[in-house]
Amino acid sequence: MKEMETGTVGRPTGTLGVAMLSFAHTHADGYARQIRDHPRTHISVVWDEDAGRGGQAAQRYGVPFEPDLESALARPDVGGVVCTAPSVLHPQVLLASAGAGRHIFTEKVLALTVADCDRILAAVRDAGVRMVVSMPALCDPEMRWLKAALDAERFGRITMLRVRIGHRAALERWFPADSWFGDPMRAGGGALMDLGCHPVYRLRHLMGEPLAATARLTNVAGTYGIDDNGAVLLEFPGGALGIVEASWVQAGGPEGLALYGTEGWALLGYPGAPLRCGGRSFTGGEGGSLLPDRLPSAWRPPLQQWIEAVLDGTEPDLRPEWGRQLTEILQAAYTSNREGRTIHWPIT
Numbered sequence: 001m002k003e004m005e006t007g008t009v010g011r012p013t014g015t016l017g018v019a020m021l022s023f024a025h026t027h028a029d030g031y032a033r034q035i036r037d038h039p040r041t042h043i044s045v046v047w048d049e050d051a052g053r054g055g056q057a058a059q060r061y062g063v064p065f066e067p068d069l070e071s072a073l074a075r076p077d078v079g080g081v082v083c084t085a086p087s088v089l090h091p092q093v094l095l096a097s098a099g100a101g102r103h104i105f106t107e108k109v110l111a112l113t114v115a116d117c118d119r120i121l122a123a124v125r126d127a128g129v130r131m132v133v134s135m136p137a138l139c140d141p142e143m144r145w146l147k148a149a150l151d152a153e154r155f156g157r158i159t160m161l162r163v164r165i166g167h168r169a170a171l172e173r174w175f176p177a178d179s180w181f182g183d184p185m186r187a188g189g190g191a192l193m194d195l196g197c198h199p200v201y202r203l204r205h206l207m208g209e210p211l212a213a214t215a216r217l218t219n220v221a222g223t224y225g226i227d228d229n230g231a232v233l234l235e236f237p238g239g240a241l242g243i244v245e246a247s248w249v250q251a252g253g254p255e256g257l258a259l260y261g262t263e264g265w266a267l268l269g270y271p272g273a274p275l276r277c278g279g280r281s282f283t284g285g286e287g288g289s290l291l292p293d294r295l296p297s298a299w300r301p302p303l304q305q306w307i308e309a310v311l312d313g314t315e316p317d318l319r320p321e322w323g324r325q326l327t328e329i330l331q332a333a334y335t336s337n338r339e340g341r342t343i344h345w346p347i348t
Contacts, residue, residue: 016103016310017044017077021069021093022085023057024050024180025107027134031082032061034303040311047072049089069093073100080130080310082303083107086180087188091116094131098123104131105306108197110323112188114331114347117324124320132306132316133323137198138205139299142268142275145292146259149266150206154281156263158236161207162243163199163257166191166250170221170228182224189334190226192217196246201326202257203234203242209325210234210242214342215333220249232333244333 018035020043022028035041043063048054051067058065066072073081073096080103085093090111097104104124110133111117124131137143149155169175170191180186187193192215204210217230228249234242256269264279278289300308305316332343 014311016041016079016307017075018042019044019072019075019078019081019102020046020057020061021072021081021083021097022048022050022089023053024048024086025084026181027107028057028082028084031084031105031303032057035082036061038307041307044077045072045075049085069096070100073097073102078102080105080306086186087112087193088186091120094120095123098127098129098131101127101129103129103306103310105134105303106131106323107134108201108323109188109193109327109330110320111327112331114324114327117327121320121324130306130309130316131320132302132309132318133320133326134302135198135201135318135322135326136302137202138318138322139301141295141298143202143205144296144299145275146257146266146268147206148296149264149277149292150259154264155259155261155266155279156281157238158207158240158259158261160241160243160260161203161258162245163203164245164247164255165195165199166245166247166253166255167195168248168251170223170248171251173223175224177224179224182226184226187226189217189330190219190224191228191246191248192230192232192244192333193227193330194246195248196230196232196244197326197330199244199246199257200232200329201322203244204325204329205322206259207234207236207240207242210236210329210345212342212344213329213332213336215336217334217337224248227337230333230337232329232336234329244329 046058055065081097083106175181212235215232217227220229232244259266264281266277268275276289299317308314309316328347336343
């Protein structure tokens with residue numbers, strides 16, 4: 001196949017050379033393997049703010065290590081980047097990538113503040129490059145069914161949406177003591193910023209823009225100097241409430257999504273169960289429940305959406321502005337917890 005030309009935007013053809021920008025994130029190796037093994041992409045270079053870690057990663061994948069970010073982005077065999085750097089470095093890395101005309105795939109969060117998200121989105125628009133923020137839970141058939149049923153008002157007026165996620169990271173010391181995941185300056189937050197992203201973007205996708213957020217974040221295990229347990233209460237127009245729960249101190253147990261409306265309800269998970277729905281809109285009465293007759297097809301995985309957007313010009317299902325919407329709620333939650341007050345929209 002023909003190599004993709006340097007800096008080409010819009011609809012480049014051929015294979016895509018990718019710069020892996022940091023191996024700080026736990027998902028970095030997974031993305032690197034996908035890029036290496038995909039027939040239309042390859043890893044061209046590794047950059048990492050930690051030269052030792054970056055050099056080891058470059059050796060694993062048999063590619064050069066470049067300690068200078070600008071030099072890595074300037075390589076003629078780089079057309080796109082995968083950003084798995086610590087969250088605090090996202091503005092630096094993503095602004096430089098867009099400025100170099102490189103297409104961007106990035107782990108969540110897009111940035112720690114709405115202001116930085118706006119700078120990144122503007123740079124991406126100005127450069128004409130494609131950007132996808134990884135939000136894999138939105139690609140599930142169940143989420144697509146819930147969104148369609150909600151938009152069709154099959155649940156009536158939504159009164160409550162609750163989404164929970166958790167694991168044992170702080171109980172079992174999954175991250176080293178000096179890991180950036182446990183450092184509020186580099187990560188921006190703990191369980192809510194890390195795991196809580198997934199409930200937040202799911203809730204935001206289903207419910208739209210909230211009116212206000214109130215959060216309480218705590219540290220139960222004391223393993224890391226950061227929140228390992230938290231809940232966020234979101235208020236929406238019409239009186240609907242949204243609850244996000246995120247934990248690094250969960251010893252198993254149910255997690256999932258529960259949606260309640262005036263005409264129907266839906267449960268996903270609690271624990272590991274398939275999507276079920278009930279209420280007058282679905283069963284004709286208050287009792288009983290059923291499985292949806294037919295689920296829509298899944299969206300393509302986020303990285304695949306990005307590759308096809310870059311090489312084929314297709315429109316990704318995951319929109320760049322959804323990264324800003326995620327940060328809006330996270331920023332509001334951490335501000336609410338820090339200042340002990342409810343945060344109202346708009347968030348700037």
